[in-house]
Amino acid sequence: MTDVLTPVLSAGWADDRAWTLDAYTRRGGYRALAKALTTTPAELIDLVKESGLRGRGGAGFPTGMKWSFIPKDNPNPTYLVVNADESEPGTCKDIPLMMASPHTLVEGVIIASRAIEAERAFIYVRGEVLHVVRRLRAAVREAYEAGHLGRDIGGSGMNLDVVVHAGAGAYICGEETALLDSLEGRRGQPRLRPPFPAVAGLYASPTVINNVESIASVPAIVEHGIEWFGSMGTEKSKGFTLYSLSGHVKRPGQYEAPLGITLRELLELGGGMRPSPDGTDAELKFWTPGGSSTPILTAEHLDVPLDYEGVGAAGSMLGTKALQVFDQTTSVVRCVLRWTEFYKHESCGKCTPCREGTWWLVQVLRRLDSGQGRAGDIELLQELCGNILGRSFCALGDGATSPITSAIQYFRDEFESGMHTPSAELFPPVASTLFATEATA
Amino acid sequence: MSVFDEATVGELRELMGRYPQARSALLPMLHLLQSVEGHVSTAGIELCAELLDLSAAEVSGVATFYTMYKRRPMGTHHVGVCTNTLCAVMGGDAIFERLSDHLGVGHDETTEDGQVTLERVECNAACDFAPVMMVNWEFFDRQDPASAVELVDRLRDGEQVASPRGAEITSWREAERVLAGFEDGRVDEGPAAGDASLVGLEIANERGWSAPVADSAASAAQESKGEAVAEADTQRAESETVAEESGADVEGGAGDRQEASGGGSEPQAEGKADD
Incomplete structure (x- = not known):
């Protein structure tokens, strides 16, 4: 057995001036790059393929396989694009990684670019995180100055230029083809596939798009090998990953562990649920395993292994491992309404099921939240979700239905209460707040 | 195009030169125009259109798609309160309400003194620090209504305020310049990580x-x-x-939890994730 927590990505975050090239190099940074520069691109792709690394941005697609889809005979240049548009509600792992250790990402970008033979790479970071943008830009500048970027890197003949590109506030740009449109200077709307980005991505050229954490995991795999990587995690979900615990817990934060840890174990490490405002022990009511687009789970799922297969078997998705935990003071109807308002706000408008459907969902949920629900509203919600799921242009629409259908599955009576009683009466919002104890005292 | 000086036009061209295709610079260019003018004006849209050989309608379509671009003049400081689900539940709703009362403005409105534009913002990827506020896109963690009021009062009084996980607060316009792609020398301010991280x-x-x-x-x-x-x-x-x-295990680990993990679903189609 490996240890319960296995900091790799987060190991250096407490170091003095961890964001600098100096600090990163002192900890062994850019050793993996030196090794990669003496390895052929094909060998690098095989290594990452065999490591079993799967995408950490939510879908869990094997990273090495994605790389191998890049055609060898395409006359256009190949691009690497890092999806650093972390915006899925509950998800908060890439931002601290890039803030504390941007060089981990930059080193991963260089190695990945070598593997797919790209000479240009882009880091598309959401715009609403000023200090992270500063840290990324400085890290890229330092990497140029150290000769890790630019022409003939480390005497290997490899060339690479990296641009840090700040977005401008649009959740949809986390969808990889919408991100590409945005990076081309357009409205961020998803593209029809095929063709897939591997064949016709940025500027209609072969493109690999990977999540920050996926790319940042590559240097450690290159340095320590696939057996080391596979000694963590489970058979089909290998390696270490960042779990982000938030909400009504004593110690919210980032917990880096082998894939397959359970929420019960994570909660125990952090001292459990917060004390309830009335002094009793708080009870876990519901939680998301990987952001708001993954169906909610309940206390009966505390022992589900948090890996791709385990969470899938429990009827949800591992997603981004964003564990948002809510206790018994929380109205599930209020939460579902707020998430749905988010999807309505962020729907790009390209396809009808999502654009219109999320608008209607909000209307019905507002009624239920204010105790004005009508007979048949629950069935209406389910019908609307049925008309969105699988019928919208991209995964945003699918994600919008997840909290609704799962919440009705586990808490139908609360939606029924919405026919006559406002959620704020059943669950006074002040009791759920961080400052509840002072507020109610 | 007389609204913009040569230096600005030069910087816009510099941004265009950073990409294989100049249009990719449109988002950074709009950030830069906001830093110059305090919002995206019609003149700014026309300038971008001219430089990129696009129609004003095409640029306008982009400028209105993204929430960070403002078509009306902004206050000196942008104050965002996260009211997405988790932060809202943890206190974001109460914070927004108190600030709105205190400042006498609603969502996306600016105080009469021109100091603060208040906005409800979506999840800002700091849920482990909830409830979260942003000032000019710098983090202010674990806020409550009283601390939020104190923070905006200090901003309006022109006091020095620093983000606990970032740099000293300057102004929204200066922040927009950094987002556009020009460093401001503040990268070494603040810690590497906040406590929750x-x-x-x-x-x-x-x-x-x-x-x-x-x-x-x-x-x-x-x-x-x-x-x-x-x-x-x-x-x-x-x-x-x-x-x-002490010899942390090198072997084992893999497979230990296999019995528990049931039906192995196939990896989903690429790009399924929204993140």
Whole structure:
């Protein structure tokens, strides 16, 4: 057995001036790059393929396989694009990684670019995180100055230029083809596939798009090998990953562990649920395993292994491992309404099921939240979700239905209460707040 | 185009030169125009259109798609309160309500003195610090209604305010310049990480836990660990070294939880994730 927590990505975050090239190099940074520069691109792709690394941005697609889809005979240049548009509600792992250790990402970008033979790479970071943008830009500048970027890197003949590109506030740009449109200077709307980005991505050229954490995991795999990587995690979900615990817990934060840890174990490490405002022990009511687009789970799922297969078997998705935990003071109807308002706000408008459907969902949920629900509203919600799921242009629409259908599955009576009683009466919002104890005292 | 001086036009062209295709610079260019004008004006849209050989309608379509672009003049400071679900539940709704009362403005409105534009913002990827506020896109963690009021009052009084996980607060326009792609020399301000980001690492260090030591890397790692103990942040470096020497398991791990993990669903189609 490996240890319960296995900091790799987060190991250096407490170091003095961890964001600098100096600090990163002192900890062994850019050793993996030196090794990669003496390895052929094909060998690098095989290594990452065999490591079993799967995408950490939510879908869990094997990273090495994605790389191998890049055609060898395409006359256009190949691009690497890092999806650093972390915006899925509950998800908060890439931002601290890039803030504390941007060089981990930059080193991963260089190695990945070598593997797919790209000479240009882009880091598309959401715009609403000023200090992270500063840290990324400085890290890229330092990497140029150290000769890790630019022409003939480390005497290997490899060339690479990296641009840090700040977005401008649009959740949809986390969808990889919408991100590409945005990076081309357009409205961020998803593209029809095929063709897939591997064949016709940025500027209609072969493109690999990977999540920050996926790319940042590559240097450690290159340095320590696939057996080391596979000694963590489970058979089909290998390696270490960042779990982000938030909400009504004593110690919210980032917990880096082998894939397959359970929420019960994570909660125990952090001292459990917060004390309830009335002094009793708080009870876990519901939680998301990987952001708001993954169906909610309940206390009966505390022992589900948090890996791709385990969470899938429990009827949800591992997603981004964003564990948002809510206790018994929380109205599930209020939460579902707020998430749905988010999807309505962020729907790009390209396809009808999502654009219109999320608008209607909000209307019905507002009624239920204010105790004005009508007979048949629950069935209406389910019908609307049925008309969105699988019928919208991209995964945003699918994600919008997840909290609704799962919440009705586990808490139908609360939606029924919405026919006559406002959620704020059943669950006074002040009791759920961080400052509840002072507020109610 | 007389609204913009030559220096601005030069910087817009510089941004265009950073990309294989100039239109990719449109988002940064709009950020830069906001830093110059305090919002995206019609003149700014026309300038971008001219430089990129696009129609004004095409540029306008982009400028109105993204929430960070403002078509009306902004206050000196942008104050965002996260009212997405988790932050709202943890207190974001109460914070927004109190600030709105205190400032006498609603969502996306600016105070009469022109100091503060208040906005409800969506999840800002800091849920472990909830409830979160942003000032000019810098983090202010674990806020409550009273601390939020104090923060905006200090901003309006022109007091020096620094983000606990970022730099000193300047102005929304100066922030927009950095987002456009021009460094401001403040990268070394603030810590590497906030406390919540370090929770797992601290627990691991307390208990002597670490990632396994790889055979091939063991000797190199040992050398550098020796230096690390001598040099820096002694307590955690020592506990890590101790953990490694005590022989953290290299084997095992894989498969231990296989019985529990049931039906292996196939990896989903690429790009399924929204993040």
